[in-house]
Amino acid sequence: MADLTCELLGHRLKNPVVLASGILGTSATLLRRAVDAGAGAVTAKSCGPTPRAGHPNPVTVDWGHGVLNAIGLSNPGAAEEVHLLAEARHLLDEVGAVLIASVFAGTPDEFAEVAAIVATARPHILEVNISCPNVRDEFGTPFAASGESAALVTQAVRKAVDLPIAVKLAPNVPDIGRIAAAVVEAGADAITAINTMPGMIIDAEAARPVLSNRVGGISGPALKPIALRCVAEVRRAVKVPIIGTGGVNNGRDAAEMLLAGATAVGVGTAVWYGGVSALGRIAAELEGWMDREGYATLDAMRGLALR
Amino acid sequence: MHRALRLTEVRVENYRTRSFVFEDGLACQPGQFVMAWLPGVGEKPFSIAASNPLTLMVVAVGPVSEAFHQLQVGQRVWVRGPLGQGFRLKGRRALLAGGGYGVAPLLFLAQQARQQGMDVDVCIGARTAADVLLTEAFERLGVGVHVTTEDGSLGQTGLVTAATGKLIETLRPDALYACGPVRMLEALEKQARQAGVDCQLSWEAHMRCGMGLCGSCEMPASEGRLPGWLACLDGPVWRSDES
Incomplete structure (x- = not known):
């Protein structure tokens, strides 16, 4: 039987499956449910400085090859998030799972403020979301668009907290490896790659975009080849752990992500295709696949596709 | 993805409620729901009053349902679903x-x-x-x-x-x-x-994605419901014999 345990930033995960940010991460009970369903670590939904309702419906659409969403960073604000995370930490400690908090903001200073507040809840890891594609009207071009702006945010958060930080990158950049190198240089301990890919779905009969935000982030099967390319490029550029995220829907997809160089594997939209139990199913399928292919540990397969 | 369905009948049920009958059926179970989208207005969950032909009963209580009430026979509504878990008949x-x-x-x-x-x-x-x-x-x-x-x-x-x-x-x-x-x-x-x-x-809950992803419709735990119960994914129907 293959060993699925996974070392991530000083924490031991029972398996490499990480609930991705934005899926089910809105309460302590849902985060615990994801762990009970089989995730090795869970990421809370991104939280910003103040409460946000998000965009009006429709906020999601499954167009047959993936899901497009623009929830719009709904969150209760940093102060309230501290309670949520503290409760989540309590519920997750009971079962030895790893909690990743996620933050977003409009400026590097604001990122530092939110990170400092959220850090008081003592999540194990802090994810810095500089790549949400769905709030351009309010926040402008995501910080993930250039190495310089990404590094500024990373530096600010690095100074504000003593937690390990993972910076979440965007796929729609000319050279993601260069951006990864810039944020690692600025103090990032890990990279989460990738956020959703901006896209639009138009309903032909309605003659308009389906989402109220017009554009949204592509996730699910359509995102997988983009994510694999990005993870491979980040792995070539930096040595830090990577949470490889995008289109992982079964154990074989997870294997591909590890072969591309990911340390752990983010899973989100699979919950739509297979319910919350998809998290545990993907881990079990990965184990079965490793047994069949003769890999005893995750280390034995990580990055092999880059040879 | 939504399906654009044409209305074949609009029935007035009471002073603020109308039933909307569509041209097509929808394979679904009682208690499941659909998300109905009126382009340019918004999208809301509605329970299903009949499956063949698909019939939705709409009470005018907000912007989407009020816009629904303006619809005439021949106009279209964009529907995705069925979603969620419905009732399961048992016994006699x-x-x-x-x-x-x-x-x-x-x-x-x-x-x-x-x-x-x-x-x-x-x-x-x-x-x-x-x-x-x-x-x-x-x-x-x-x-x-x-x-x-x-x-x-x-x-x-x-x-x-x-x-x-x-x-x-x-x-x-x-x-x-x-x-x-x-x-x-x-x-x-x-x-x-x-x-x-x-x-x-x-159970009625505030639904957004309707797909079990966004967490908006999480219900508080109760004697029967487990913590983290989502109305859109696990429900809207909760059965006492499932817990």
Whole structure:
């Protein structure tokens, strides 16, 4: 039987499956449910400085090859998030799972403020979301668009907290490896790659975009080849752990992500295709696949596709 | 992805409620729901009042439902679904209880139950006589109809639980199926538990994605529901025999 345990930033995960940010991460009970369903670590939904309702419906659409969403960073604000995370930490400690908090903001200073507040809840890891594609009207071009702006945010958060930080990158950049190198240089301990890919779905009969935000982030099967390319490029550029995220829907997809160089594997939209139990199913399928292919540990397969 | 469906009939049910009948059927179970999108207005979840042809009963309470009420026969509505978990009929005798516009999915359920040869009674609770919905539609199916109104303007005076309490004793149904406001469902759950009768309750929650992803419709844990229960994914129908 293959060993699925996974070392991530000083924490031991029972398996490499990480609930991705934005899926089910809105309460302590849902985060615990994801762990009970089989995730090795869970990421809370991104939280910003103040409460946000998000965009009006429709906020999601499954167009047959993936899901497009623009929830719009709904969150209760940093102060309230501290309670949520503290409760989540309590519920997750009971079962030895790893909690990743996620933050977003409009400026590097604001990122530092939110990170400092959220850090008081003592999540194990802090994810810095500089790549949400769905709030351009309010926040402008995501910080993930250039190495310089990404590094500024990373530096600010690095100074504000003593937690390990993972910076979440965007796929729609000319050279993601260069951006990864810039944020690692600025103090990032890990990279989460990738956020959703901006896209639009138009309903032909309605003659308009389906989402109220017009554009949204592509996730699910359509995102997988983009994510694999990005993870491979980040792995070539930096040595830090990577949470490889995008289109992982079964154990074989997870294997591909590890072969591309990911340390752990983010899973989100699979919950739509297979319910919350998809998290545990993907881990079990990965184990079965490793047994069949003769890999005893995750280390034995990580990055092999880059040879 | 949404399907654009044309309206073939619009029925006025009461002063603020209309039923919208579409050109096509939708393969679905009673208690499941659809997200209905009016381009340029918004998208909202609606329970299903009939599957073939698809029929939605809409109460004008907000921007989307008010825009719905402006629709004419021949116009289109964009529908995605069916979504969620519905009712599952069991045994030979069914007792249904609907509060306000919660009767809509129960009509679909009653239709299915009668097709299977089950005995069906429905308790319809409303504030006043003007708010009582679908009594004739239930009667046409051969369902026993028991009306309660809070002001006594029609049927028995009081809440729907006054009627269900007695009928649970006299009819000994194999299960109680209900849809309505939270407090009504909580009272019915208690009633059914005390009487040792299975119950299936359809909970209303604030839904956004409808796909079990965004977490908006998480319900507080209760005696029956597990923590982290999502109305859109695990529900909207909760069954006492599943926990």
